[in-house]
Amino acid sequence: MTARPPVDLRHALATLDPLPGELVRVSAELPARYGVSAHYARWAGAPAAPPTGAGPAVLFDRVRPDHGPTRAVLMGLYGTRRRAAGLLGCTPAELPRRLLAAVAAPRPPVPATDPARWPRGTLPLDLTALPVPVLTEEDAGPYLTLGAVLATDPETGVRNLSVHRMCVQGPDTLTIWMVPGRDLELAHQAALRQGRPLPVAIHLGLGPAVLLSSCCPTSLVPPSVDELAVAGALAGQPVELLPCRTVDAEFIAHAEYVLEGELLAERAPESRHGEVATPEFLGYQGRAHPSLPLVRVTAVTARESPILQAVSGPGHEQSVLLGFGMEAAVLDLLNRRGTPVRAVHCHTAGGGQLMVVLQWPAKRDPEDDAAVRASAEAVLEEFRMAKLVLCVDEDVDVESDQDLWWAMVTRFQADQDLRVLPDREGFPLDPSQHTGYSRAISADGRTAKAVFDCTVPYAQRSRFHRPRFTEPSLPVPRRPGAPLPR
Known part of the structure; x- marks a missing residue:
C-alpha cells in the first residue's frame, strides 16, 4: 500500500x-x-x-x-x-x-525541530x-x-x-x-x-x-x-x-x-x-x-x-491492533526456543490474544511431531491470554478461515491431536473462564487451555498431498497492426 x-x-x-x-x-x-x-x-x-x-x-x-x-x-x-x-x-x-x-x-524520539509544521x-x-x-x-x-x-x-x-x-x-x-x-x-x-x-x-x-x-x-x-x-x-x-x-x-x-x-x-x-x-x-x-x-x-x-x-x-x-504485537511476542519466544516457526497469526475471533495459529515448515524427521506440540504448549504456558493454539502446515493459508477449518476437519483426530492443559491462569473477560461455567477451574479468570495439532504426522505426509493447478502456457496476444508470425 x-x-x-x-x-x-x-x-x-x-x-x-x-x-x-x-x-x-x-x-x-x-x-x-x-x-x-x-x-x-x-x-x-x-x-x-x-x-x-x-x-x-x-x-x-x-x-x-x-x-x-x-x-x-x-x-x-x-x-x-x-x-x-x-x-x-x-x-x-x-x-x-x-x-x-x-x-x-x-530510534529514540526527538524534540520537534519545526513546531509550525504541526500547528x-x-x-x-x-x-x-x-x-x-x-x-x-x-x-x-x-x-x-x-x-x-x-x-x-x-x-x-x-x-x-x-x-x-x-x-x-x-x-x-x-x-x-x-x-x-x-x-x-x-x-x-x-x-x-x-x-x-x-x-x-x-x-x-x-x-x-x-x-x-x-x-x-x-x-x-x-x-x-x-x-x-x-x-x-x-x-x-x-x-x-x-x-x-x-x-x-x-x-x-x-x-x-x-x-x-x-x-x-x-x-x-x-x-x-x-x-x-x-x-x-x-x-x-x-x-x-x-x-x-x-x-x-x-x-x-x-x-x-x-x-x-x-x-x-x-x-x-481492536483485535488487529492487539494481535500484531502478540504475534511478535510469540515469534520472539519461539525464536529463543530455537523453534523454526514459519508464521504466527493471532486470530481476531480471539481478540488478537486468545487464539493463536502457528504455521510450521515441512517436518524433517519424526521428532518434529513432538516438537510442534511442545512449542505450542510453551506458548500457552508463557502467555496467560492465549487459550487455544492451532498448529498447521506450510500449505495452509493462516489468513483464510476456510483453510484453517479445512485443516481442522481433515488433519485432526481429537483422540490423539488434542492436548488439554487444565486450570491455567487466563483472562476474566472471557465469560467461560468462571467457576460457575466449569467446576474444573479453581478460580474465576482461570481456564483450560488446548492445543489443536492439525499438522500432518511425519510418517503420514505422503497421504496428504494437496493438488496444485498449473496455468497453461498461452500464446502472447498480438499487438494490433503487428505482422503475423511466419
Whole structure:
C-alpha cells in the first residue's frame, strides 16, 4: 500500500483515499451518542453481533456531541489485517518480524525541530463538547476507546505510551482503567509515593507506527524500552515531541487531539447509573469498575479540523491492533526456543490474544511431531491470554478461515491431536473462564487451555498431498497492426 509508513493520521488516510473500497466518507450528520457506532457496526467484523463483516475505514465528517460543534470521527482504519500492515509498508506475515526488528534497534524520539509544521490551537476545556462516541444505551458514558496515554515514570525516567479505556465523567474529568501491574500503573504509583499526581498527555489520532507500538505487550516491549523509540524504528524516522502547555509532560507533535492533565490519587465509580461500562473486544458487554483513578484534564489542544479516532469494542479493529504485537511476542519466544516457526497469526475471533495459529515448515524427521506440540504448549504456558493454539502446515493459508477449518476437519483426530492443559491462569473477560461455567477451574479468570495439532504426522505426509493447478502456457496476444508470425 505504501513504501514508507505515513507519519501521521492524515497521511495514512491520504494513502487510502485513491484505493477503491478502502475509505468511506459519511457526510450526513450523525449523533456521537449511538449514531456513529450503529452506522459502523455493519463493517466492524466479528465479534460484533451479526450482520457484520470486515470493511473499510469510515470517516464520519459531521459527528454531533450532546452539545457543541460537529467534528470528524474516524473508525475502522485498522479494521483488516491487510490494511493495517499495508499502512506500514508490509504484509500481515511481515509485520511481526518488523516489530521484532524495531524492538531490537529502537530510534529514540526527538524534540520537534519545526513546531509550525504541526500547528494546533487550544479548544474550550469541555470534554463533553467533543464528539466522543457512546456505543450502546447501556454504556456508562462517552468513552475514549483509542486514547494513547504518554507519561514518564518519575523514578526510572522511562516513557510509556499505552492505550486505555477512559470514560468522560465531566467537563474536565475522566476515569481510567489500567491493567494492574502494567507500566502506567507503576508510574502512577511512583508519582503518588512522591506525593504528587502523574502528568500525562492523552492522544486521540496518531500515526500507524506510533499507535501499533503502543499496543505491544510487555513481554515484547519491557518497561525499560520506550514505545516511542520502537515506533521511530518502525516508521523509519524518530517521533517528534513538544512540551505540554499546562503540565510538565511531553506530547506527540502530530497528534490530532491532545488532552493534557494529571493522573490523580482520587478515585470514582466508572459508572454512576448501572453495572455496565462499554462493549469489550471479546464481544460481550463490559462490567463497570466500582472505583477507578481519575484524570483531571487541564487543557485540550488540537490541529485544525481535527479527527477523533475511535474503535468499536467488539470488532476486527481492536483485535488487529492487539494481535500484531502478540504475534511478535510469540515469534520472539519461539525464536529463543530455537523453534523454526514459519508464521504466527493471532486470530481476531480471539481478540488478537486468545487464539493463536502457528504455521510450521515441512517436518524433517519424526521428532518434529513432538516438537510442534511442545512449542505450542510453551506458548500457552508463557502467555496467560492465549487459550487455544492451532498448529498447521506450510500449505495452509493462516489468513483464510476456510483453510484453517479445512485443516481442522481433515488433519485432526481429537483422540490423539488434542492436548488439554487444565486450570491455567487466563483472562476474566472471557465469560467461560468462571467457576460457575466449569467446576474444573479453581478460580474465576482461570481456564483450560488446548492445543489443536492439525499438522500432518511425519510418517503420514505422503497421504496428504494437496493438488496444485498449473496455468497453461498461452500464446502472447498480438499487438494490433503487428505482422503475423511466419
